[in-house]
Amino acid sequence: MRTYQLESFVNEEGVIVLPDEMRGLQRHRVKLIILDLEEKDFDPVEHLDRITGEYAELDEDDLNIESIYTQREKADEREIMFD
Numbered sequence: 001m002r003t004y005q006l007e008s009f010v011n012e013e014g015v016i017v018l019p020d021e022m023r024g025l026q027r028h029r030v031k032l033i034i035l036d037l038e039e040k041d042f043d044p045v046e047h048l049d050r051i052t053g054e055y056a057e058l059d060e061d062d063l064n065i066e067s068i069y070t071q072r073e074k075a076d077e078r079e080i081m082f083d
Contacts, residue, residue, distance in 0.1 A: 007037070 008017050016032070018025065 004022065006019060006022075008019075010016055
């Protein structure tokens with residue numbers, strides 16, 4: 001499986017045009033995720049407010065980094081390579 005990232009356009013017939021260097025994909029089964037880069041009525045401030053609001057609504061405990069590193073120091077799981 002290979003992944004590709006590119007920008008293209010949908011022509012009048014509804015066909016997504018791929019670059020010539022991707023001709024090797026003809027008749028391959030592919031999965032597409034389409035991001036409409038011409039979103040109507042896109043307001044960056046509203047978008048940022050929405051993302052910030054969603055983040056603020058997360059109800060999870062913060063990670064205690066000090067505790068994590070303390071546990072790692074106590075659990076020596078390294079294997080001896082040379083004896």
